[in-house]
Amino acid sequence: xxxxxxxxxxxxxxxxxxxxxxxxxxxxxxxxxxxxxxxxxxxxxxxxxxxxxxxxxxxxxxxxxxxxxxxxxxxxxxxxxxxxxxxxxxxxxxxxxxxxxxxxxxxxxxxxxxxxxxxxxxxxxxxxxxxxxxxxxxxxxxxxxxxxxxxxxxxxxxxxxxxxxxxxxxxxxxxxxxxxxxxxxxxxxxxxxxxxxxxxxxxxxxxxxxxxxxxxxxxxxxxxxxxxxxxxxxxxxxxxxxxxxxxxxxxxxxxxxxxxxxxxxxxxxxxxxxxxxxxxxxxxxxxxxxxxxxxxxxxxxxxxxxxxxxxxxxxxxxxxxxxxxxxxxxxxxxxxxxxxxxxxxxxxxxxxxxxxxxxxxxxxxxxxxxxxxxxxxxxxxxxxxxxxxxxxxxxxxxxxxxxxxxxxxxxxxxxxxxxxxxxxxxxxxxxxxxxxxxxxxxxxxxxxxxxxxxxxxxxxxxxxxxxxxxxxxxxxxxxxxxxxxxxxxxxxxxxxxxxxxxxxxxxxxxxxxxxxxxxxxxxxxxxxxxxxxxxxxxxxxxxxxxxxxxxxxxxxxxxxxxxxxxxxxxxxxxxxxxxxxx
Amino acid sequence: xxxxxxxxxxxxxxxxxxxxxxxxxxxxxxxxxxxxxxxxxxxxxxxxxxxxxxxxxxxxxxxxxxxxxxxxxxxxxxxxxxxxxxxxxxxxxxxxxxxxxxxxxxxxxxxxxxxxxxxxxxxxxxxxxxxxxxxxxxxxxxxxxxxxxxxxxxxxxxxxxxxxxxxxxxxxxxxxxxxxxxxxxxxxxxxxxxxxxxxxxxxxxxxxxxxxxxxxxxxxxxxxxxxxxxxxxxxxxxxxxxxxxxxxxxxxx
Ligand SMILES: Cc1cc2nc3c(=O)[nH]c(=O)nc-3n(C[C@H](O)[C@H](O)[C@H](O)COP(=O)(O)OP(=O)(O)OC[C@H]3O[C@@H](n4cnc5c(N)ncnc54)[C@H](O)[C@@H]3O)c2cc1C
Ligand code: SF4
Ligand code: FES
Numbered sequence: 001x002x003x004x005x006x007x008x009x010x011x012x013x014x015x016x017x018x019x020x021x022x023x024x025x026x027x028x029x030x031x032x033x034x035x036x037x038x039x040x041x042x043x044x045x046x047x048x049x050x051x052x053x054x055x056x057x058x059x060x061x062x063x064x065x066x067x068x069x070x071x072x073x074x075x076x077x078x079x080x081x082x083x084x085x086x087x088x089x090x091x092x093x094x095x096x097x098x099x100x101x102x103x104x105x106x107x108x109x110x111x112x113x114x115x116x117x118x119x120x121x122x123x124x125x126x127x128x129x130x131x132x133x134x135x136x137x138x139x140x141x142x143x144x145x146x147x148x149x150x151x152x153x154x155x156x157x158x159x160x161x162x163x164x165x166x167x168x169x170x171x172x173x174x175x176x177x178x179x180x181x182x183x184x185x186x187x188x189x190x191x192x193x194x195x196x197x198x199x200x201x202x203x204x205x206x207x208x209x210x211x212x213x214x215x216x217x218x219x220x221x222x223x224x225x226x227x228x229x230x231x232x233x234x235x236x237x238x239x240x241x242x243x244x245x246x247x248x249x250x251x252x253x254x255x256x257x258x259x260x261x262x263x264x265x266x267x268x269x270x271x272x273x274x275x276x277x278x279x280x281x282x283x284x285x286x287x288x289x290x291x292x293x294x295x296x297x298x299x300x301x302x303x304x305x306x307x308x309x310x311x312x313x314x315x316x317x318x319x320x321x322x323x324x325x326x327x328x329x330x331x332x333x334x335x336x337x338x339x340x341x342x343x344x345x346x347x348x349x350x351x352x353x354x355x356x357x358x359x360x361x362x363x364x365x366x367x368x369x370x371x372x373x374x375x376x377x378x379x380x381x382x383x384x385x386x387x388x389x390x391x392x393x394x395x396x397x398x399x400x401x402x403x404x405x406x407x408x409x410x411x412x413x414x415x416x417x418x419x420x421x422x423x424x425x426x427x428x429x430x431x432x433x434x435x436x437x438x439x440x441x442x443x444x445x446x447x448x449x450x451x452x453x454x455x456x457x458x459x460x461x462x463x464x465x466x467x468x469x470x471x472x473x474x475x476x477x478x479x480x481x482x483x484x485x486x487x488x489x490x491x492x493x494x495x496x497x498x499x500x501x502x503x504x505x506x507x508x509x510x511x512x513x514x515x516x517x518x519x520x521x522x523x524x525x526x527x528x529x530x531x532x533x534x535x536x537x538x539x540x541x542x543x544x545x546x547x548x549x550x551x552x553x554x555x556x557x558x559x560x561x562x563x564x565x566x567x568x569x570x571x572x573x574x575x576x577x578x579x580x581x582x
Numbered sequence: 583x584x585x586x587x588x589x590x591x592x593x594x595x596x597x598x599x600x601x602x603x604x605x606x607x608x609x610x611x612x613x614x615x616x617x618x619x620x621x622x623x624x625x626x627x628x629x630x631x632x633x634x635x636x637x638x639x640x641x642x643x644x645x646x647x648x649x650x651x652x653x654x655x656x657x658x659x660x661x662x663x664x665x666x667x668x669x670x671x672x673x674x675x676x677x678x679x680x681x682x683x684x685x686x687x688x689x690x691x692x693x694x695x696x697x698x699x700x701x702x703x704x705x706x707x708x709x710x711x712x713x714x715x716x717x718x719x720x721x722x723x724x725x726x727x728x729x730x731x732x733x734x735x736x737x738x739x740x741x742x743x744x745x746x747x748x749x750x751x752x753x754x755x756x757x758x759x760x761x762x763x764x765x766x767x768x769x770x771x772x773x774x775x776x777x778x779x780x781x782x783x784x785x786x787x788x789x790x791x792x793x794x795x796x797x798x799x800x801x802x803x804x805x806x807x808x809x810x811x812x813x814x815x816x817x818x819x820x821x822x823x824x825x826x827x828x829x830x831x832x833x834x835x
Contacts, residue, residue, distance in 0.1 A: 035649075036701060038744050039657040053724075096725040099715030099778065101733060101740050108727030133740070139656065140740060151714040181694070210651040246654045331654065334673060337628065452640035495644040498611045501695045504644040 002179075002186040005425075006030045006155075008414055009175055009190040011162045011217060013037035015138070015403035016382025017196030018145035019091075020364075021154050023411025027418055030188060032157045032177050034212060034506070037146045041198050041210045042403065045138025046249045046327055047115060048130030049400035051088035055109045056128040061085040063120060064129060066575060068398060071117045071280065072355075072391025073533035073543065074577035075230070075551070075570055080387045082573065083362055084398070084405050091404040092131055100144040102133050116250050117280055117395040130397045135249065135327040141400060160186065161506055162197065162216055163436040165224045165378070166429055172377035173426035176436045180506060183499025185433045185440075191423040192377045192414045195221065195358060195366075196407065199383040200517045202510075204351035204467065205305065205459035208240055208247035212510075217384040219513035221358050222520065226368055226375065227553035227566070229386040230356035231517065232524035235394055235534045236468045238284035240350020242308040244335050248328045248347060250396050252313060253277045255324050259288070260310040260344060261296035267309075275582050282393045282534045283582070285349040289468045298346065305463045310344035349468050353394055355534060356524075357386040359553065359568070364410025370553065370568040377423055379410040388551065391570075392533025443508055448491025451508045458485050458511075458518060466522050471538045475526040482519050486560060489515055520554040523562040528552065533580075545577055598624050599681055603634060606686035608693045609645065616693075618684075627677035631664060631685070635671060635697075647696035655809055658745030662697045663688055668747035668807040688750030690759070704746050707762045711770040711788055716781030731833045732777040739772030739817060741810040748804035748814050754797045761797045762789070764804040764814045771817040774830045782830050790825045798822075 006028045010017045013033035017040075021031050033040065052059040064085035069076045096102060096110060103111040112128040120127040133140040149156075157177070163185075164176040174189040197217030201209025222228050238259075239248040253259075259277050261267045271287045272279040279287075289304045291297060297307030313321055313328070318341050321329060325340075332338045332345045358380040359367050364387075365374040382403045389402055417423040458481075465478035489512060496504040530544035531537050550567040557563035603621045607614060621638050629637075632650055639646045648671070649659040655673035662671055663686045665679055676683075691699035742765065749755050749763035770789060774782045789795045795818055804814040824830040 035651050035657075035659065036705070036744075039649075039651050039659050041652065041657075043743070044652055044654070044656050093721075093724055097715075097721040099773075099776065101736070101776070102725075104728055104730045104733045106730065108729050110725050134737075136656075136741070139743070143740070143742075147714040150709055151712075210657065211653055212651040244654075334655070334675070335628070335630070337675075337677070450640075450644060455640075498609070498645065498695075500610050501647050501698050503647050503649075504639070 002184055003189065004030065004186060005189045007190065007418055008192045008194065009188045010194040010196060011175060012040070012196030012198060012382065012384070013146070013156065014040035014042035014196060014198055014382060015141050015145060015400060016407040017194065018149055019404050019407030020194050020196060020381060020411035021149055022145065022152065023408055024415050025152060027415065030155050030157055032160045032162060032175070032188070034159060034161045034180065036158050037149070037156060038142060040142060041213055043139045043142040044210065045141070045400055046135045046247070047251060048113065048132035048137045048397045049092060049141070049404070050115065050118060050129045050395070050397040051092040051131055051401065052085065052129055053089060053092065053110060053112060053131065055105060056112045057120070059120065059127050059129055061089065063122060063127065064088065064118070066122045067118050068389060068395060069391070069575050070123070070580055071395040072393055073580050074549065075233070075388070075391030075532060077388050077571040078573040078575060079571050080362060080389045083409070084389045084401055087405045088401045091401070091408060095141065095144060095404065098144050098148045100133065100140055102131055114254060115396045116254070116278060118397070135251070138400060161509065162220060163439070163509065165193070165220050166432050167224055167375070168426050168429045170376070171426035172375055173428050176433050178436065178440070180501055183502065185436050187428065187432050189425060189428055191418065191425055192379060194364070194379040194381060194410055194414070195384055196380070196382045197384045199354040200514060201351045203458065203462050203514045203518045203521070205463040206240055206243070206245040206348060207351040208237060208245055209351065214510035214513050215517035216510065216513045217380070218357055219516040221366070222516055222556050225555070226358060226366060227555045228356060228520045229359040229553055229568070230388060230524065230551050231354070231521040231554060232528050232552060233355035233392045233534045234351065234521065235281060235353040235355060236285040236349040237281055237352035238288055238349050239311055239347045241331060241335050242346035242348050245350040246331055246335060247350060247352070248311060248331060248345065252311060252325055252328050255320065256316055258312040258315070259284070260312050261291045262298050262300055263296060267291050267296070272582055279582055280393065281396070282536070285468045286536055288349055305467070308346040308348045311347045312344040313340050314342065314344065351463070353399060354383055355386070355388070355390040355392065355394055357384045360385050360387050362387065362409065363413035364406055365413065370566055377426065379414065381407040381410045392535060440505065443492065443494040443505065444497060446491050446493040448488065448493050450495060451492055451511050454485050454488055454492060455511050458482065458515060462518055466525055469536050469538050470525055472526065475522055479522045479526060482515060482522055483561065486515050486519065516556070519562060520556070523565060524552040524554055527565050549577060598626050599676070601625050601634065601676065602682050603638065604684045605646070605696070607696050610695060625676050627675065629676045630672050631674050631676065631679060631683065632660060632672040634676060647698050649698055656743060658743035661688055661745040661747040661750065662686065668751045670745060670747070670809045673809055688746060690750045690752070690755045691746070701746060703759070704749060704763070704765065707766045708744065708769055710762060711766045711785055712781055713769045713773065715773065715776070715779055716784070717778055718780070726778050728777055729833065729835050731835070735777070735833055736772050736775040738812050739768045741812050742768050742772070743810060745809060747807045747809060751803040751807045753801055753803070754799055758797065760793045762793055764798070764818060767795055767818050767821055768812060768814055771821055774821065774824060775832055777832050782824070786825050789821060795822050795825065
């Protein structure tokens, strides 16, 4: 057994984890990551990071707050949205001071551009709020933070896989992780633990998410009795590359791209005449699925998970396409062999972002119930967490803000608690590694099937029945299927016995995590008999504030399956819920 | 790169081809080092080579080992030698590779298992050139100003995803593993030519050393393989010039 003792252990080295790490110069810290830090999925973000700097035109954080609340279909906790919008400004400057190569205005300030849902003066018209670094803002955030972490001599445990969360005496005592390189199990004893493990898009067959986005942190917490909040709110981005799921950024529609059905019609004009293609992501995704179901997909099959529509940029002209949309042209050429200058690009909605996750308070402390009781010493930030600033639907460029604002708050809160001696080592539970060792041993000695079919069946059923549009009957079928897959998973077998870089074992552990996340998602979706933001029920197409203006908390049964769904009120301060109209 | 035949998404399913994939395997537990193994696998011309590896792993041999994450060429996990050239497995399609494909770990790195190499020395070299902004002047309350021209000056180096393809294709690296390698110089360039940075002289000193830029023989392999299209050799030449002139030519406004 390998034992380590640190003041703080941070799991995840994407934007959220590294931002937290940077706040702790005086503590002994370890950052654990299953991939090299620069491989984290934050690097894939293209569009930008929102902050009301007002460099290009008048802007105020209150406007940003309003857009966030409205975009989230009023399920946003408004105290959190206030913090987000206010602190975004300072956090962006901090990144700039660390060297982040933002694009610049002529007078040398950070350049800003428009992005869907961000408006001036409480919805009057679009505003330039997104700070960006070419079409690789996430890449630059990740690189800059990693570089600053090197400067600050942060200690990394790379290619270590989180397997368990240690809780004793009602406090967090540390984590257990598996070293992929040599198969050794390590115990990390810590005064505070931060989960920053990212999303779980891999639960769906078409996704923009990396293969590593498997909801590990969420699932580990969930299995240790911590609820998962609002998991039914999952964002489908309308423009994923057909079949591959790789994202074609909203920038295309921002520049004027059309969406076309098989009649060559710009169908969005029919659904949202004023905004057309620029309507929010959840709405555009639903319109695409409706077109396909009504036989107006390009192949005309009516099958919404296998048909597609066109994203057309031809009318923008070669020069604009080359200058403004290099990523889109590059991805379309590379993965579809399509030349967007002369041909329309096949796209379909792609599973993109988890609004839900591990519930936290404004300081990033994980809370375990509707009374907001914190689990002392346990923090979460970034996509794996739910604070909740995104409510039922996240605005573009608001995730990167979430990472830097709440990653920073978590780090700062821990620093403060350490300075005042309010955090200490909880005793380790007896035999802390036993659960991990048992699980791994079982996977090696099991005699059932291998993981491949279980994973593919999960991804297919989630896409089909727990995707852009949902019904009670579909969700029940999905729930039964996930339960069946969970059952089969209990017997799943790892064929590779090696302790050296056993990626099959990693994938099987990841599959278990995905199944747990999927289970909570489906349960929340089935119980929520309304439509709000990213959660759309065909059988309950309207928002129902009287019954559902509340956050879901899904608790797991020790024997597996969802034990209970409980509900937590939404914090409303400034903006009373109104119909979300665009 | 092979000029590709035109394939559209519509014929993707109908056109499956049978591939013969040869993979150079290293399985330390079994004492296997660098042994070629052949797999036959059905694939579509539009499959990424990474999809092919996944298919082998998920349906034929769970022990096949490689790194991957983003699957669209932005995270730098899956650089490997495919048909003799370093590439990202997720950024090259079957249609570009033909029906006989070989895959092996990148040269110049210690092999851990199959296609997975030890990247620790690579990152240690990166760290050596101080890849972070050096500037002790207290920052202003808002941003430090930088003109678009100043920003453009170091743009190329900011694209690097630290995949290691350049360094693994460099004969100077193969000959001398102490050499910092093109990736370190690319990232040094990114800071040396940043108008906000004050650490140019420290870095230029490190790179003027015998393990520094002068080992580059301008062979251009690095620039050819870089999946981000960074003109690596040009950046190295830029740094050489800065050493000769004693300071980098950074636009003053
Ligand atoms: C294609 C794409 C484009 C996007 N564009 C934008 C955009 O323009 N603007 C915006 O605001 N948002 C964007 N997003 C969303 C945003 O990028 C992500 O939500 C965000 O980067 C998540 O960051 P994170 O720090 O929470 O997690 P990640 O960056 O995903 O990092 C997770 C970390 O946890 C580690 N980890 C996970 N599991 C384990 C385990 N079991 N053991 C050890 N370590 C583990 C990983 O190694 C990794 O380091 C985009 C997302 C995608 C997919
Ligand atoms: S310079 Fe190019 S090839 Fe080299 S590590 Fe960076 S991205 Fe990879
Ligand atoms: S898997 Fe990320 S670059 Fe290929």
